[in-house]
Structures are given as C-alpha cells and as structure tokens.
Amino acid sequence: MAGSRVTPNMWLGPPDAGHPFLHTRFIDPESNIRDEDLERPLYKYERNLVSGSEIRVLRIKPAEHFRDNLECTIEYHSLDDDPEFEALSYTWGSSFDHKALKRKKYDLLWDPPVDFPLSYPLYIDERLFWIGESLDNALRHIRGHVKYETNDLIIWVDAVCIDQNHEAEKNSQVQQMRRVYFQASTVIIWLGPSADDSDIAMDALKSMINYDLRAEFSHNRATEGMFGLFMQDNRGDEIVVASFEKMFGQVQSTMGGEEIPDFPIEAVASLLTRAWWGRVWVLQELAVAKLVTFVCGRKAIQGGDVTFGSFLNKFDDSVRRFGRPARTLDHRPWIMLDTRLHLQTMKDLMERDRDSGEGRITDMSHTSSPDEGKELLKTLRDRLSLKWLLIEAAQASLRAKMGQDHIYALLGLASDWEELDITINYSLSSDDVFANIPIFYLNRGDLWFLTYCGHCASTIASEITRSWVPDWTGPHGYETIASNKNFRRWNASKDQEASIEYVWKDFTLPPRLSLGGVVVDSIDWISQKRPRASQNGLDPATRATILDWVASVLNPPLEYRAKMLEEAVQSLSVGDTHHRPALDTPKGQGSWSNDRRHVCWSLVAGLPPLPSEDQEKEEDECRSLTEQAMEIMLSSDQASADEATKHRADCYFHRMMNMTNERLVFRTVSGRVGLGPEYIAPGDKVAIFLGAQTPFVIREVSVRDGRMSHILIGEAYVDGVMEGELFDGSPKVEEILLE
Template identity: 25%
Template sequence: MNNMLKDGDVFGYRPLPSPTYIRLLRILSRYDEPIRCSLETVDLCNEPRYHALSYTWGDPLSNSSSSPNSGNTNHSSPARKRILCDGHDLSLTATDNLLAVIGELSTNPKFSDGIFRSREDLIWIDAICINQKNASEKNVQIAMMDRIYKNAETVIIWLGPRDNETSMALEVMRQIIEIPAQKASNQKFTSSIGDEEIYQTLDIPYIEPYQWQAYASFLQRTWFSRIWVVQEAFFARKIHVILGTEILKWSDITSAARFLRDTNLGTLLMNHTAKDLGENYVRNILTNVYIFERMRERIDSMNLEWLLTNSRFFDATYSQDKVIAILGLWKESSRRQGRPPGALHPDCTLSVEEVYTQAAWTCIQEMGDLNILSLVEDASFRKAKSLPSWVPDFSVGSQPHPLAGNPRPAIGNQRWDASCALEWNMPVPKLEAILPVYSVQIDTIVDFAATQPEILEHYDVTSLLRILRDCSTTADPYQGNCIDAFWRTLIKDTFREEPADLRARELFQWLIIMRVWELQTGIQQFRERSDPNIDPLDPYYVENARQLELYNMTQQLLSEVSRIYGKSEVIPDWSTIQEKIRSVEALVDGSTEATDLGRDYDDISEAFRIAYGGRRLFKTKKGLLGISAQSLARGDTICVIAGVNVPFVVRKLQKEGYWKLIGEAYIHGIMNGEVFKEEDVVRQSIYLE
C-alpha cells in the first residue's frame, strides 16, 4: 500500500487502515548511495517478518565521559545528513544518531550475516514508522509497542559509535563474564576497586582503575538510561547489540552487571568513579542494566507502583513518558496475573500533572492502600511544581528513599504499621487532584536540624546536638531514654538492612567523631596558613573563620550534652573524641584494624545516608523525635493516615479542611500504632491537595 502523499519534496503519511496496522521500513541504500528507503504498511495480525530497532533519539554518548574516536570517522558520525523515503525528503524526522545506525545497517557487510540483509529485510523504527505529528496515531501505536517488539524477529539495540575506550571496556567485561561462578560465590568486596586482594581472590589479572573507568563509561551510554528501551529489551525474543562495528551479546552485558551487583564490585566502581567525575556521572552505571533482567524475573508479579518506582532511574525527553513507557509491561504482567490492567492508557495530549495524577489513582486502586504517598519526594526536588502534593513526581529520582523501601515487603512482613487502628476505605475523589484521607493528628513541629549536605559536607552537627540537649528541657515521651531515641531516629532504626542492634549503637559515635576530626583538620590547616595581613573579607578567610566558630560551638554543645546525659558511648565527650582521633591517626594503612574500622564506618554512614538523605531531624511540642522531608517547617503537623504504614508531616492550608503533604516520617515511638493507646486521639477526615 502506498504511504506517500504528493506534497512537493517532503514526505507525507497516509492514515493507517486500522489499529492493528503498522508501517515497516525497507532500506534500499548501498555503499555509495545516499540513504534511501521505502515504507510498507502491514497488518500485525498477519505475523509479518521484521526487525525492530532500539536506539536513542539524541546523542548516544551524552551520559558518557568518552568521545567518538576521531580516527574512526566512518562510525563516529553519520556520513550523510539526508534520508529519502519513497523519493521524498524525510530528513526532519531522522536524528543524527538514527542516520548513523541506518548507515551502518545499510553499508556495513558485517551486519548482513544473520542480522540484517538490507533490501531483503524490513525494520520498524519509531521515528519513521509512526507519524510523529499525529497525536491520535501516536497514542494507538504507543499502546501496541509491546506487541511490536514482541513480534519482531530480532530487536537490534544500537548503543552508538565506537569511542576511544570501547576496546578497553569490552576487555574488562570479557574478564568479568569469564570468572567461574564458584570464584564469586558469597563474595562481598568492601575495600576499593584498586585492592589487589580482590583480583587474587577472583584469580584474574589486575584491572587498572583507568580500565574500570572505561567500562563505567560504556555503561553510561545514553541507551542504558532511556525509559523507552526498558520495554523494547524486555519484549524482545532475540537481541543483537551493535556498538559501532562490534556485535555484542545482550547476555554478556547483563551477566557482567549481575556479577558486579552480587559481589559489591559495582558499588566500589561507582564510588571510585564518583570521586573523579561527580555523582551525576555514575548514577546509572549498574542499576539500570540490572533492572532489565529484574523485570524479566518479576513479570508474573509486577504492579504499576513497582514499575513507576523503577522508571525514576531512567530518563525521558517528555516527562509523561515515565508513565507511558512502562504501560506495556504493566499490561503484560496484569494479563499473566489474570486481572484487568485498569483504565490507564497512553495519551500524548495530556499534561504531566494529568498523567501522574491518573497513575497515582490507578496505583491506589490496584494496591488497595495509600502507600503510594510514601513515594512523594521532598518539594525541593520536584520539577512538576503544580502537581498535587500527594502525587509523586516520577520525573525525578526518589529523594528521600521511601522508609519501608520499594518493592514493598510482603503482606505480614511490614516493619511498621503506624495506622493499624484506623480503618481504611477506598477513597472516592472529590476532584481528581484532591485526595480525601482519614487521619489522626498527633503533634506539631517546634524545632528542626540541618540537612544531610550541611552535616556531611560542612561538618555541622551543632543543630543535631542542640535538639538532643533541649530534649532535657521539654516533655519526655521517652522516659529518660532520649539518647536512644536520638540515634535510632537518625538511622530510621535500621542498620545493615535489619532493625538496629547494639552494634549500630556502638558505631554511631563515629558519625560525630568524624565530623569533629574533619573540622579539626581544616582548622589546623587554616591556622598553619594564617596571615596577619589577610583581608577579613577574603572568601578563604571567611569560610575558615566560620569553620573555626563551628568547631568551638561543637565542642561547647558536646560538653553540655555530656553534662546533661552523663558519659555516653553514643555521644562521646570531648576528651574521648580526641582520644579516638589519635588512635585512628596511629593506625597503619591496610592493617586489619584500619580495614575493619573503615568497613564499620562505611556501614553506619550508609545507614545514616539512606535514612537522612532528603530529610532532616525534627522535634515536636510533646518531645517526639523524627525525621521527615527537609522542606518541613515549624508549625507543620505530624499525623498518621489510614491506609499507610508510616506517619506523615502535613501543612494546613487556608481553605478549611485542606492540607498539603510534606512527606513521610520516621517518628520514634509511634511507628507501630502506639499513639492509639492515648485517650485523647481525635480521628478526622481531611483533604490533601
């Protein structure tokens, strides 16, 4: 069937005959010709033979530290900038990256053997086979993309051109996948990627840090970070991965990722790379590659909430795609579980706010509770500023991490159940953007501490110590055990993925000691470089003068806390801290003592980082201690909400009965319904908007 409308030299699309039809591309170019192709319309019900292309519309190296190899220009950039479809210009539809892969497929004889035979083969490419200017057609075609990729003979993944580090990266991957399974069994490496003991244990040649860097750069290619490729790889019956002129096995890529995850080498690699290139560079190094296979493993049990949680690890040009791109996976999993997937369908005409709100309502209906509220991030991280406060912004990463984690624990294995005495019923929306909830208001916030960056990067623990000090002058819901409530709150009572134990209590002191040591080191360097003629307004002087003031204030507050609570293992006094610092300075690098202390400190720091990231400590009028979203303010209310396992912080709006959700909270002493033992508990319905 002819797809062409006569309109000068510009290609035009004719409407598809029915919702089961798609267009397929036939590449006609040969080695010395401009890129030429034609489109054919076929009915998927007739099971046509074709390939499907999985690629990124933009720069395939935009997430990577690498650049194309200038000595290999045939593969680093498209040789032609035009594409002719049925004799008419289609250049505006094709991006440079798409032109590059079409050029490779049509001219490189290496791909004609068992992968793509040019004139003989048909291929589905979204940018060309869908009329991108027709919203109705896009909605229909996007809704059937799972079927398109599932029915394809092969899915061809194009990672982009070779670069200067490709050979080195692939050699590292080859070494990883050739390690026998028994060598890595039960191995958890915790030192650093450069530790020679790792390679002795695995019985492989030493991999230099710059070689690891090349492999990290490979995993940072844009394809691994795009949300649409998730279902494209998931539904594929057979996958061929093309990297420049290389043909890779998909199983090699995922096997290497699994090995790095299981041995903790992936974390060490991310830590190493972050030191050199910054945290944004390494955010997708390993997680996304493994998510592909994890979805295959969970296909019979996936729900929309879980899929949306994972979509936050990926990027999308249009924020709506964070929802739309995973609907095919949700539909397939729902079918396998024998339940209808609901009324959520792709609609490219809806706003981000409309798509995300519909997705949140669908999660509530599917899961039968309101735990979707735990996925709401701190307001400072939001991009979609006009979203209802109770709807997560899926276009950004999860900050903070949900308290109970995600995927959520199995029914009966929940760690917390703060609203256990509140009956929950499926809400009937007053308006689509408003969520009616049944709640109990507990107390109001009267004080709060610094954020995680202020504590870890600027060594400021004074606000934490001040709140602990002031606990002695207010109501005491912890019956004299405020220090225990304090340290447990700061790590959400969780250590090494288990309820915090006495070992966590012993190690907590190092969070304080290390901040003092870091301040002390900076102050010493400042004093050594002091110049009586320095300008007091000089930025270096101002910053170090501030740190000197902070150092003195920390010492004073530690003395006050010690005087109030006595000598404590959790919060050491000043002399004990100095003694501990001297003992650490005396340790020999690489010694058992230094290694063990480093591992323990990393574990307690990780517990604090996960719990406190995007949150801050607060104290209530009744003396309760908690952590919640860092955008909280004095006067905010803490409450428990029926249908959610953890408490929340909310803020009263001017309209009577209407509130804004600030974020979920860990509040020591009320995480399992203890609040309902009080006689003055008032239950009420409120509206979140």
C-alpha cells in the same frame, strides 16, 4: 525548497503540515550534505495506521562508506503475518547523560538555544525525512556492521515508523509497541557512539562473560566445541578477571610474575550512565525482546543482557562481601535487567504450567513444590504490576519526552493492565493521566503512591494541581523511606484500614482528598542541608565536612536545647505527660544518649546498614552494631579499628548518604527525631494516615468550608513510631483534608 539554496549553518523554515517535525531545524555542518539532496521533496506517509496490527518497517540499503546517504524504503506489514524484522531501542536525544547539548561553535546567522536539536536527512523512497542526531548515528553504525555490509537492514524505528504528528495513529501504534518488540527477531540497543573508552569497556565486559562461560562448560563434555573459538582459552580474559578481583583486594598485584593492570571501572561506569539506561520506554523494549544485541560505536555484544547482568551480579556480590570500591555504579541498569529477568521467568512458569497441567510447575529448577511455584508466580506478577513498575521507574528517575509516557510506557509490561483499564490517549494532558492513577488505588484503600508526592508550596499554585497526586516527571532518584527491596517495610499505622473521602468543589477539577489520620506532632527544628557530594572518589576534606554536618545534627544549637528544657519543666509542672518532651534534662539517666540513638537511626531511616555477614544476627545485636558503626564513623581514630568494624562504619556512611539525599533531619515540639523532605519548615505537622506505611509531613494552607486544608509535603521517618507504636494507645483520629 525548490529554487532555494540550503546550506549547512542555515536555519530551515517549518516544513509542510504533513511532516512529523514542525519546528525549525539546524543542519550539522559536518554532515557533508549535498545541496541537491536537500532540494528533494519531503516524504509523506502513504496512509495512517489507526487500527489493526499493521506496522511500517524501514528497509535500509547497504552503503560503501559510513557517511553515505541513508537511503531506504518503507514497507507495510501486518504483525499477524509474523514478518521478519529487527527493532531499534535508543534515546531520541543525546546518547550521553548530559544536561545540555555540548555544541561546537559555528559561525551561525543566529545563535540558537543550547538544547536546539541538530537535524540529519534520511531518504525514504528518495524523499527527504528529517531525523535527530542520535537516530542518524545509530542507523549509520548498525548499517556498518558486518551483517549489513551486503544485506538490507530491515528495522522498526518508532520516530519514523509511527507518524508522530497523527494523534490517532500514535495512540494505536503505541498500544501495540510491546508486540512489536516481542515479535522482532532481535532488539538492537544503541548506547551511542564510542567515547570515554567505551571500546575498552565493551571488550572488558565480553572478556568477563567469556571467562565465566568457559569455567561453566569446561567440565561438561556434552558442551565441548559448542562455542567453537568463543570457548578457546584466552589469557586476556583471565587478566581482565584478575584486574576486577584486584579492585576488591581479592588478588595480589601480580599474576605469573606480570603486573595486573587496573580494571577499567571508570569506562564501564561511564557506559552504564549512558542516556539509554535512563529512558522509561526501554524497560519494555528490553524486557519483552527475544534476543538482545547491545551496540556502542563499532562494538557489539550479542546477548548483551546476559553480559551486563553477569557483570552487575558479580560487582554487587563483591560489594557485599568485600566492601565498596572507590567507584560505585549507577543502579539503573539493575532495574532494567531485573525487569527482563522477572518477565522471562514469569513467562517460563506460565508456559510450563500450561503445557504440563495443573501442579506440574515443579519442573522449574528453582521450585521444589507446586505451592512454591505458584507463590513465585504470584511474586513475579506483583513485581510486574503497574504499582511496582512505577516504583522502580521513579527510583531510577527514568525519563520520557512526554509526561504521559511515564505511565503509558509501563502499561505494556504491567501484569494488571486489564484491571487498570487505562487507554492510551495523547489528547489527555499528563496532569489528567497522573490524576487517574491514584483513584484506582484509593478505591482499593492503598495509599502507596503518597510516598512519591513531594511538594513545596510553590508547586501547588493552580486549581488543577493536587498535592496528593505524584508528579511522575519529577526527580525521584532518592531512595524512599516506605519502599525498600532489601529490608523490611514500615507499618506506622499498624494495619489500620484507610479512611478515604473525596471532597469535590467543581466536578471539572480533581477532588480534594480527606484521609483519616493522627497528627503526631509539629516540627520545631530542622537541620541544614547535608553538603552535596558524590560518593565516587570522595576526598578526605569533603568527607570531613559531611561528618561535621552529622555532628551538628547530633548536637543541635544551645538555644534549641534550652527551649526543650524549658518545655520539659513546663509540662512537668502542669502534669502533662502525654506531650512531655522526649529529651530529659541533662540530669536524667542517659538523656542526650537517647537522643543520639534517635539521630543515629533517623540518619539511615531506620534501616540497619550492615554488611551481608551481619544481616542474620539478632535484632538487638544489629541495633548495637549500627549504633557502634555511627560512633566509629565519627571517631578520629577509626584507622585503629578492626576491618569488620571499619566495614560497618563504611556501610553506615553509605546508607546515611543515600537516605539524607534531598532530606533534612528534624526535631518536633515533643522532642521526637526524624527525617523528612527538603521542603519541610518549622510549624509543619507530622501525621500518620490510616493505612499508610510511614508518617507524612503536611502544612496548613487555608480554611476550606470550615475545615483546615493542607498541602502534602512528603513522606518522613520518625524514630519510635514506624512500627505502629502510636496505635498501641488510643490516639485521636481526625479527618485531614489535602489540597
């Protein structure tokens, strides 16, 4: 760079091979970078860390102004020496959950792609090191907080402290990232700069936790004065809490003669959709931390995990008790905070058990016997297994820059990581890493991962891709049919033991999979896709369009009904009762009302969507209330119903919207009704694999060595077979070959 003039708006050629980022970069024209600073030599790592417990940390110097250069040094420390440092948890890309970078339009020499990253300089030992916009923002804001105005900020940052260009170092350092975040004195979580009233949201969350803590400790003399000014009465906190209760209709619009303002739910909801909540790595970074500080712009919340967790619990409880407000919240933060709670509780149980001896686990306040404590520990271990972590990460559609990280980011948390025996190796492709995961569970006869296999024919285009291997990079944000934490799970194969065989064509490629199973039926009719709509602020016209779609599912086209009647007559004429359509003729007793019930339960995938006060009722009553809820939802005079009935109808609508997201309703040749992935088509088969919780939709593709081969399209709900009813008889079990 010597002798050249580098200015904002200019593209830089790729730096030398020792630099961690090898692509061209665009400098933010608002960063006020001096020409002489850009002419500094590039920073090169002193040595690579390919083994042992040594790490690098940054020592960032204080600055008088926000835009002053980020000047720092790099230090090498062994984690075995328990060094003092903090760790940063942030997102490499934009802090906001935008699909594309919203750039200002500059007068450029060349118009770059929309998602081309802006570059910012970090000066390490007076040498130049390029970092991204999010990290630049984070370090400047954190450096500006009171604690670091006159003190060095000693912090571990993955993008700088790991040589991202050295594969062996990256493998080694990523392997010990759990230890890094665990040993850090504080994990600083950077949510991004102030935007969308985030300052108001941060203040509101702090007010709510302050109010709760005052209420908890106000009657305890032992804690009097413990929190000093923090515990002093604050009317502002009371107003914020009242505004929250007003949102759920718990209080009137005034308090002490004053108008209660609206709770800033949009600002809080926006804060909870920041990109940080969508990173798979943050599960580990948050879960293992000793202390957590959330930073957003100029605002910071120490112990932010408690603050956010308390708010979400209060919101969730209010939804169960009083119904959903107009604005719902992103569910991803629950997953993050629950994972931290599970890990911390498991650690407490194990430490108390170890310190007190066998059977003394009863010291835990939430257990009353040694057996209960051990059962809780087992439950927590299961919830922190790789299987469960993958389920949680998939449901939240957590993202990672590299496909392999959808697995590697969870290994440090997984309670069964030793059994898995997975070594972090970035030389393996994500396809290779993903293909190894099902093998581990297939060897145990566990088919849970098939739930996350969803494919259309075009995605199975190469010899390497297997339809029975989940693509963990895909969008799995919909709620699955098999795994639901709030309700019972299904047992479609009625505890039958899985029958598994690998079919190899070439040992350099993943095998095909042969599973024992029963073909239930073929799909004959599929619905249109449900109109896309957010449940937040749903307007009456859009809701009416969705209800019209439900009505179209309840009343399929006349040609389909005529075909069903014709097949019913034919099956009766030949005495075929096994394949007799489920829909009787209109003269039959309750003919279409039976079909209506099947549709009712298929739209919610068989899960009773009732308020919490109804959950303890008898099963028959729950079924009746659910069917009533659908009818009320479709009724034109819903307004005349009592509040409890309207609440049930709202719950049904919410569950129906969740379960029909990216799914279609279908009817089979024999008249069964179900719900399947959006890629299904007439002619596809519905099958139940031995050992599986749910049915699956499969598609014939070709004959392989005399056997029909299939693509796995995805899991399905089929009303009337989910509890293993098909296996009460003697169904024909066959070997089903999956590509």
